[in-house]
Amino acid sequence: MxxxxxxxxxxxxxxxxxxxxxxxxxxxxxxxxxxxxxxxxxxxxxxxxxxxxxxxxxxxxxxxxxxxxxxxxxxxxxxxxxxxxxxxxxxxxxxxxxxxxxxxxxxxxxxxxxxxxxxxxxxxxxxxxxxxxxxxxxxxxxxxxxxxxxxxxxxxxxxxxxxxxxxxxxxxxxxxxxPSVSNMEHSEATLYKNTIIAETGNLERALEHLEKYGYRCTDVLAVMEMKADYLLRLGRKSEAEQAYTALLERNPENSIYYDGLIKAKGVAEDDHKALKALYDEWVEKNPRGDSARRIPLDFLEGEDFKQAVDAYLQRMLKKGVPSLFANIKSLYSNPSKRDVVQALVEGYVAGNAAQANGSSESKDNEFLVSSYYFLAQHYNYELSRDLTKAMEYVDKAIELSPKSVEYQLTKARTWKHYGNTIKAAEEMEKARLLDEKDRYINTKAAKYQLRNNENDKALENMSKFTRNETVGGAMGDLHEMQCVWYLTEDGEAYLRQKKLALALKRFHGVFNIFDTWQEDQFDFHSFSLRKGMIRAYVDMVRWEDRLREHPFYTRMAVSAIKAYLLLHDQPDLAYGPIADGAEGLNDEERKKALKKAKREQQRLEKVEADKREARKAAAANAKSIDGEVKKEDSDPLGNTLVQTKEPLKDAMKFLTPLLNLDSQNIEAQTLGFEVYFRRNKHVLAVKCLAAAHAIDPSNPTLHLQLLQFRKALDTPSEPLDPKIAEVVNAEFEKLFPKSQTLEEFNDSFLTANKNSALHVQAALSGRQFLNKDSATQNEKDLLATLDSVDIMMSEAMAGLDLLNKWGSDKAAYAEKALKKWPESSLFKLD
Missing domain, CATH: 1.25.40.10 (Tetratricopeptide repeat domain)
Structure with a gap:
């Protein structure tokens, strides 16, 4: 008591x-x-x-x-x-x-x-x-x-x-x-009950309930949408047609309503004439709208498409709508439509449509510069790429409108596609200076600087829009504001530089943000009930259950796992990037490199300690936006994280949610194999191989891992437990038949995929793995992949990384790649 x-x-x-x-x-x-x-x-x-x-x-x-x-x-x-x-x-x-x-x-x-x-x-x-x-x-x-x-x-x-x-x-x-009609809690409960009835599959009863009580609900739009959906699914098409017509009268820009109306009217998908008539009717009803003009471009073909897209392009170019290309680029999956668009806009530029676009000089110039901008984006796009023309048109646009941020941004993007991260960052910085109060262009400039591994410059740019007086300065505010994209890009930049401490610090920062989002739902368990927001609450709970399926989590987690694998394979990287490559040195040179790396690490720690001391007085009173007193980060450089004794165990923190929630991501499965294989978890490793094989049996990374695992099973460093060996061998034989030798398996893979640079690289890497004496021939074959007209710059970069992994001379490969992509900065060796 x-x-x-x-x-x-x-x-x-x-x-x-x-x-x-x-x-x-x-x-x-x-x-x-x-x-x-x-x-x-x-x-x-x-x-x-x-x-x-x-x-x-x-x-x-x-x-x-x-x-x-x-x-x-x-x-x-x-x-x-x-x-x-x-x-x-x-x-x-x-x-x-x-x-x-x-x-x-x-x-x-x-x-x-x-x-x-x-x-x-x-x-x-x-x-x-x-x-x-x-x-x-x-x-x-x-x-x-x-x-x-x-x-x-x-x-x-x-x-x-x-x-x-x-x-x-x-x-x-x-x-x-x-309850009164104004009682929102009762209204929400009524609609919630209706959704439950609908989830049981009894749509007839759900519709009856909605018609009986829906008129008293305050969320009128939700009632209209639910009623239209039920009517359509029940096959009551004439009533569904009226319901979707009413919805379109409220919002004629919602494409879902058009889809519902078409199904309700029973118009066939291939009856383009009837579909066009339907959309034309809504163009007349809503002459200022966009959707009714844009959607028909998806299904129209031939001359009908040409006339419709001509009218659409001219209308948008007259207005100078910057998002025009983003709005129609999905059409480019059809090469004939892409060519029609290209021919039309190039015709406008040549003056063929000058008479149709106004008589005043200013309007002519506005139309012309919009056309130049469109073509610059057109030739920048991967499905219609011609970077020389893209640069030509964007320069013409900039000449006519030198203060346009969008045109300068497109020029920077063109340099990015050239593979010149240096010029891309410089041009994006010029774009930022054209409008220093624009947050969007500021973040783009910072992103391009991070892609060029200029972390300090990027942070300086970001600090122009952060609360720098908060604890931790600009970086502290970016953490507090949960700026996931920046922390991820920053971490990836440090990972490329092999500064693993800072890379892991950023990745753990993003991981903690996702944890915070997971925990933030806690207050809503009671708040949503008090406020009666039931449907939104249920949606939130279901969303939270799939939170780590988010692409930002996947991207960050993949990078974090790679960092831990690198740390496991090269423990000296814990002391900084100077130690990278120390395995190729003799003992004395290696000790010197490590000593130098440790001195640099100590210097950075002292600098950071001095900064903390300088902020100490301010930090005592520094608060977050919600008024909570924030503590100074005791490990801003991530040295505690990188000094871990069990990097593979730490990697599991990032890997487990990936495998559980994003099981169809083949990169997650291949990374799972790498972690489990190094941890001698053979059953889990073969499970990842099987999952990856089910997604894409010809994946290059998977091919190398199959070779690696087969060799490990054939010549194990330690004998496996008989029961485990039986399970692993039985499962692995489905992926790699015992009837084939390692060399035969690798050769057949090369023969089947000889037209793909990445697959050839994997096969050559497999040959190198199986026979170190084949290095000279492998280097020649790898160099020959650059002769392919289909090889992409990213694939060529993978080849350069492969030579680095083999410890081979990269000069000849880099020189040949530079001749193929002369504007790129990626193949310039230091």
Missing amino acids: PQPLNPKDQSLFRQVVRNFELKQYKKGIKTADQVLKKNPNHGDTQAMKALILSHLGQSEEAFALGKEALRNDMKSHITWHVYGLLYRQEKNYEEAIKAYRFALRIEPESAPIQRDLALLQMQMRDFQGYITSRTAMLQAHPALRQNWTALAIAHHLSGDLEEAEKVLTTYEETLKGT
Whole structure:
């Protein structure tokens, strides 16, 4: 039982609780100390003081005091509840749930403990536990609508749609009167119930429910969309036609509504004449609109397409719409349409359409410069690329409009496609200087500088739009603002330079941002119920479940795993890029290189320490946007991360979500093999090989890994456990038949893929792996790949990296590549 306090101290204890709730933390600690001075072993007061300390960032002291509170009063629900709150603060939800359950055993009727337990169960997706908690909360307070709604959500997300609907219906039956039309909570609950009915597949009943109650819902658009969708799926086409017509009258730019209307009218996909007539009707109704003019370009062919695209291009070029090319480039997948567009716009430039585009000189110039800009983008695009012409047209556009940011940006992009990262960064910087208040062009300039490995310049540019007075300066603000694209690009730039400490620091920063997004949902478990935003809440929960499928996570995680693999294979890189290549030196030279690298690392640490010291006074008062005091980063250079003793184990932190949520990503599977193979996890390694083989059996990286794994199985460094060996061999034989030798397998791969540079490189790498004496012939064959007319610059760069991996001379290869791509800076050796 909780220890008794005299009335005065009891009043002080209640004051501690109020201080905590009002975030008056210093007053709370002072008041708690008053109580503890007379009652030093009072567990509840110690627990509340521990909770306040945790909110002040003193987690170690808080946990120590929380444990002492438990020892002093094991039978107090307050001490157990606070102990759970301390774990929740540390994001250790499993332990927090255990503590809450202990608290509930002592005080089963406590609403705050029951609520906190339910929120954590939802966070952990323990739906059965959530159902139990929400049922108990409903029984305790059946008058609160949010308790009914929460229980319905629990059943819905656990997959029991029938029970979810039943809960909502039961609550509706308890209502004495019909809520007012302005009651948004009731409106949302009605639409939520309708979505549940629809998810059961009973669209007829969903439509009946919508028609009966939908007119009272405040989200009119949602009701209209749901009704149109149900009618169409039920085959009631005349009614669906009316419904989609009503939607288009509200928003004639929504292409989904047009698709629905076409299906409702029963117009065949290949009846281009009828489709064009339908869209023309909406052009007349909405003469200023774009969608009804643009969509027909996707299905029209021949002369009809030419006339329609001619009218569309002229209209947009007259207005000088910068996004015109972005709007129609999807047509380029059809070569004939691409050629028509090219011929038309080149005709405009030649003056064939001058009479149709106004008589004043200014309008002629505006049309002409827009046409130049369009052609510059056209010839820059991968499906119609001619960089010489792209540069010619963008220079003409810049000549007519020298202060246009868009034209200068396109010139920088042209240099990027040339492979000249230096010129691209310079031209993008010129574009930035044309409008220094434009955040977009500022970020583009920073990105191009990062692609050119100019990390400091990029950060300087970004600092023009960051709160540099915050803790950590510009970089600290970029972390706080969760600028994922910049941190990823910055990390990749450091990875290219083999500055693994800073690369890992950035990648872990992005990983932590995704963790924050995962944790941010916690507050919405209660907020959304209070506000009645149920449908949006359910969508958010489902989105959070697939969060790490996001392309930004995949890209960052792939780079982080590569960094850890590099660190495992070359541990000396922990001391900096100067140690790179030290394996080719003798012992004395290697020691000198390492010593130099360590000195540089120490110098950078001192510089960073001086910066921290200079910011110390400001940092004491520095706060984030939400007012929370932020601590200075104790490891800004990432040296703690890079000094890890188990890089492969650390890589698993990034790899596991990739394999679980993005299993169709072949790069994730091949990287998974690399990690598991190095960790001697043969069963998991062959599982990754099988998954990669199912995605693309001819993948070049997979081919090399199959050779590597087969050789490892044939000549193991250590014998495998017989049971493991049996499973691995049985699975691997499906991918690599025993009837083929390693050399035969590699040769057949080369023969089957001799027209692909990347596949040839993989086969040559396999030959090098199997026979070191073939190095000279491999170098000649690799050089010959540059004669292919189809080889891309990125593929040629992969060949250069391959020579570097072999330890071969790169001069001849680089010289030949430079002749093929003379404008590129990628093949210029230092």
